[in-house]
Amino acid sequence: MIRVVLILIALNFISSQTINRYGTTTANFLEIGVGSGPTAMGDAQVALANDVSSIYWNPAGLASLKKPSVVFMLQPWFVDINMLFTGGAVVIPGVGNIGFGITQMDYGEMDVTTLEYQEGTGEKFKATDLAASFTYSRKIVSWFSFGSSVKYVRSNIWHSSASAFALDLGVLVNTNFFSFTGKDDDGLDIGMSISNYGTRMQFDGIDSYQPIDISEYEAGNYGDVAGQFRTSQWELPLIFRIGVALKPIANNFMDVKIGIDALHPNNNSESINTGISIDNKIPGFGVFSFRGGIKALFMDSPQYGATGGFGLKMNYLGNRSIQIDYAFKDIGILGNMHAYTIGLSF
Numbered sequence: 001m002i003r004v005v006l007i008l009i010a011l012n013f014i015s016s017q018t019i020n021r022y023g024t025t026t027a028n029f030l031e032i033g034v035g036s037g038p039t040a041m042g043d044a045q046v047a048l049a050n051d052v053s054s055i056y057w058n059p060a061g062l063a064s065l066k067k068p069s070v071v072f073m074l075q076p077w078f079v080d081i082n083m084l085f086t087g088g089a090v091v092i093p094g095v096g097n098i099g100f101g102i103t104q105m106d107y108g109e110m111d112v113t114t115l116e117y118q119e120g121t122g123e124k125f126k127a128t129d130l131a132a133s134f135t136y137s138r139k140i141v142s143w144f145s146f147g148s149s150v151k152y153v154r155s156n157i158w159h160s161s162a163s164a165f166a167l168d169l170g171v172l173v174n175t176n177f178f179s180f181t182g183k184d185d186d187g188l189d190i191g192m193s194i195s196n197y198g199t200r201m202q203f204d205g206i207d208s209y210q211p212i213d214i215s216e217y218e219a220g221n222y223g224d225v226a227g228q229f230r231t232s233q234w235e236l237p238l239i240f241r242i243g244v245a246l247k248p249i250a251n252n253f254m255d256v257k258i259g260i261d262a263l264h265p266n267n268n269s270e271s272i273n274t275g276i277s278i279d280n281k282i283p284g285f286g287v288f289s290f291r292g293g294i295k296a297l298f299m300d301s302p303q304y305g306a307t308g309g310f311g312l313k314m315n316y317l318g319n320r321s322i323q324i325d326y327a328f329k330d331i332g333i334l335g336n337m338h339a340y341t342i343g344l345s346f
Contacts (some may be wrong), residue, residue: 012161012339013154025267026234027127027153027203031104033057034073034085036325036341040309041275042293044259047172047191047245052087052343055101058193058241059147062097062137067319073342078334080108089281089300091158096138105129106282133168145172148235160205166236181250189245200233204228207269221324236268245275255279262325271299275307286314286321295329305330307338321345 035053038045045053047105049061052071070088077083084106089099105128111121130153136149149168156160170177170193181188212227248257261273282288289311296302309327316322323343328336 009297015325016066021265021267024235026162027129027131027155028237028267029083029103030131030153030196031056031237031239031265032076032083033086034103034329035289036073036309036339037277037289037311038275039075039329040291040307040311040325041259041277041340042273042294042295042307042329044243044261044273044293045257046170046193046241046261047189048243048257048259049170049191051149052089052099053085053145054137054170055087055089055099055149056085056103056134058191058195059135059137059149060145060170060172060191062089062099062135063139063145065091065097065174067091067345069343069345071339071341073339075337075339077337079217082106082108083169083212096136099137101131101132101133101135103129104134110225115310122248127157130154135168143174143303146170147172151196153196153198153201155201155203158207159203160203160207162203164199164201164236166196166197167192168197178246180223180248182249187248190243191245192203193240195239195241196234196236197238200235202233203231216259223315235266235314237346240264251280252335255281266286268325269298269300271295271302272297279313284315286312288312289325291327303334305332 028100033043034040034056038053038057049058050064052069054061065066068090070331072087075083084104087099087101089097091289093098107127109124109126112125113120119216120187123255131151133151135147135149137145139145142307147170151166151168152161167253173190174187176184176187208229208231211224214225241261242265243259245257248256257277259275264270273295278290280288292308294306295304307329311323313321313323325341327339
């Protein structure tokens with residue numbers, strides 16, 4: 001009995017000492033989701049991905065596209081930070097679906113300060129991030145899809161920059177379990193993806209070259225020896241996602257979709273995202289959707305809260321459509337963030 005108690009105490013101590021590696025990765029803008037629809041559903045999207053935003057969430061979901069499509073998203077953040085995503089995909093019969101996506105993060109202009117001029121030198125500098133993805137996805141069989149993305153990542157801060165290459169992988173499985181209509185397409189979907197598996201980033205540029213006094217307290221030495229600061233290499237934010245999606249209601253008037261994702265990142269604790277979408281079908285017009293969710297459940301010290309939004313998909317010229325989506329998410333002390341997305345299919 002004493003041994004059992006000691007083992008339980010030891011296990012509790014070990015779990016309380018879990019190291020989540022906070023702040024140990026770079027290019028963390030890669031953790032910001034794209035698409036207002038997925039954002040409104042609390043980022044619970046790995047098993048629901050079926051449009052151009054699948055490039056980010058699960059490359060396998062891109063195989064669900066039946067027509068060429070493009071999407072544009074703007075997500076303003078605090079202190080004049082803006083995120084822009086542009087993506088598109090084409091359908092090649094017999095080959096698969098090919099997509100591209102570009103994510104840009106602009107941090108705005110900031111004052112240049114030094115030790116001598118702590119109020120500013122009168123100069124301005126900018127910081128930007130960029131990620132460009134090329135995605136291939138295909139249905140191997142009717143119930144199984146596979147997708148992969150090759151990604152180029154680059155960060156710039158004034159005269160310094162860093163770059164890396166990364167790979168995203170994803171699978172999507174459609175089952176007939178829990179199908180309330182009896183159709184396979186309305187059954188339980190299972191998705192899994194690995195994002196940002198790649199090389200490390202190391203900043204370099206003329207900003208790292210500075211004159212150095214090699215012997216500050218010794219008179220008569222060279223006080224302006226050319227020197228260079230060697231920056232460290234940093235990992236990308238690797239994220240493993242696995243999730244399920246269910247349609248408890250699916251008929252000619254309404255679809256209800258529920259998604260649950262479990263996340264295992266390399267720079268934070270594990271968490272769960274949940275979301276729901278209620279799609280009201282309007283005959284001859286399109287679909288009007290209400291969405292909601294909760295992000296980062298069970299995360300240590302989460303800063304996220306509820307998410308929500310709505311979307312309108314309008315049909316035109318037969319089988320073409322235009323979609324407009326809005327989303328907001330609560331980020332604690334940083335306030336509410338908003339996202340706006342426009343999508344077109346041809």
